[in-house]
Amino acid sequence: MTPPRLTTSPQEAAEIAQITLERLRSLAIDGLVLYDIDDESDRNPDERPFPFLPTMDPAEYLARDLGRLEVPAIVYRAAGKYQEDHFRSWLEAQDPSDALTVFVGSSSREKEVRTSLARAYELRDEVQPGLPLGGVAISERHARQGDEHLRMVAKQAAGCSFFVTQIVYDVNAAKNLISDYHHECAAQDLEPAPIVLSFSVCGSLKTLEFLRWLGVTVPRWIENELSHADDTLDASFEQAVSTAVDLIAFCRRLGVPFGLNVESVSIRKVEIEASVRLATRLGAELRR
């Protein structure tokens, strides 16, 4: 999930956290991903289908409002947003037995970068080397550049012990990346790190457009299916389930450790509730 908007009052934020914790209680999840949203309009010149609204610092939101979360949180850090001092103090305050993090680099080269991704990796190494660190893995980049598996191996060498993918709609692209990563690890005699595969429902064509804007490749046939469905949300739910089931079997066959992450890219209540149902369903698929 993403933290509440920056403009949310402390009281409202506490209430949102309360509702969130209620929603999560039934889920038996192993962890909660807290995204750190950055304005990525410089990455993509197209109009953002949903307006960018700055959100609270996920680390602060976690510390202040999610104290009763019963599972570890994986706190994202858009490194470029933070001054090095701020980044360092946050690292110092972490308890490596309880916290996990994922550092994200800048969304474009033009952007002002306060702390580079490379520097963020160095700082963790120096200040808090025991803090479990995850890296982002993007099948779409692999489809374009063909070297995402090598980036993953390099991130592993720099300290990453797990990966989280971008939302997967293109099962073929995801298999290509997982397969290349698997074979690269075998060739280098490396233990593959767990890959957490991300899924999201899509309740409207606007959400679909937003997924695209975020960089998710939605295959033409899935776009057709969602556009012509009587119930787009239901269709995307079934779509996500079958994509996940396919990838679970694929990872198991290859022996690549994996996890599943469910998010909602929309703040509409029906989509958030469908995400919760999706998490329940995928949890059941995992235990089959």
Next chain:
Amino acid sequence: MTPPRLTTSPQEAAEIAQITLERLRSLAIDGLVLYDIDDESDRNPDERPFPFLPTMDPAEYLARDLGRLEVPAIVYRAAGKYQEDHFRSWLEAQDPSDALTVFVGSSSREKEVRTSLARAYELRDEVQPGLPLGGVAISERHARQGDEHLRMVAKQAAGCSFFVTQIVYDVNAAKNLISDYHHECAAQDLEPAPIVLSFSVCGSLKTLEFLRWLGVTVPRWIENELSHADDTLDASFEQAVSTAVDLIAFCRRLGVPFGLNVESVSIRKVEIEASVRLATRLGAELRR
């Protein structure tokens, strides 16, 4: 299948036909596709992994050696190879209640074309309009140009009543084409024509290279799987089955009529025999 090489003696050709008919007897197939092989080296400047060896005219081979075939043959015609007179006489000799055909256009613009695809369509319309005509459907072209579904609709208007795809290894690309064709037919209030999906095993990396040379997109993860498999042929067999099962379910869900075609692009005996097993297996999947 493809007819024997042009250099085969009449007696050898008769023996090959005999063996072929034996192989087919156990299969309960509905028809036999007879390809018309043309030298396509002008289409693809890369070295052809298997040398091009001209084959007999499939129509002549059928007439002379496959008289005991108990199912209809779908005879391909590489239109550009034939003078119009020859093409016309062949059309006149066909019995529309028993024969089917697929016309194929030239493989490149540089090639000498004796009869163009458009002219071939006209001739059928004029000489033998009742002869069931199929068109070629290529997902890979759809991935590049995005208009293969419109070509299919245009071919239908020109007389095609079914389609045969290129060999499918990229299930996503095939779904994109089938989905776009389905929705285009719905938009134009057209009955979709059956799409015959083609599958082939691949017993070696040389065959894989040849599939690529033919224009088949083999996704990276499948290439990895076949390259690292203990038994490439077995792995490709399982691959073909799961691709077919996925597409059978997809076509059924959309209500697109379909068929399955199994071929061997290699002349190695183990690959031909595996194709026969694949046909048996896919026949069973069809009847589920």
